[in-house]
Amino acid sequence: MPETEAAGRDKARAKDLATALGLDAVPAKIEGVRSRAKRLAERGWITRHRSGEFSILTA
Numbered sequence: 253m254p255e256t257e258a259a260g261r262d263k264a265r266a267k268d269l270a271t272a273l274g275l276d277a278v279p280a281k282i283e284g285v286r287s288r289a290k291r292l293a294e295r296g297w298i299t300r301h302r303s304g305e306f307s308i309l310t311a
Contacts, residue, residue: 263305
């Protein structure tokens with residue numbers, strides 16, 4: 253399976269990530285999580301999809 257297919261298995265939106273981290277699902281917290289997730293994607297730690305979702309990289 254190509255890496256791009258494997259990376260897309262478990263996608264999550266910033267709101268879902270914020271909730272999973274125990275943060276309130278309010279716009280300020282969600283935007284903070286989205287900003288951090290974008291930085292992680294730029295550094296190659298996670299994958300950012302065009303749909304606005306993020307997923308972990310798998311080997």
